[in-house]
Amino acid sequence: MAFDRKLLDILACPVCKGKLDYKANSDGEESLVCHFDRLAYPIDEGIPVLLETEAKAITSDE
Template sequence: MAFDIQLLEILACPVCKGKLTFDATEEERLVCRFDRLAYPINKGIPVLIEEEAETLSSEELPK
């Protein structure tokens, strides 16, 4: 099951309520550039739980 990109129009970061971007480089995930958090996508479903998010360094942020 693939992630539906159209969901990005209604999804927001649970921490700052900001925009999320889709990153499919290594593994599918949603990224909040402001908080530098990457939320995993499991079986096409985004896991928007702060405790499940991976903290990214500035260098790890997708361009």
């Protein structure tokens, strides 16, 4: 199941309420990234998991 990118217009980071960006890596893993908080929220079977406890910290380079 693919993530519907139209959702990016209405979804926000649960921590700062900021904009999220879609990112897919070469392994096929999808995530929504908040650059302000440097968190990547996983997308599981097309459904974003917007829980801070499930988010992965990212570096400023990512």
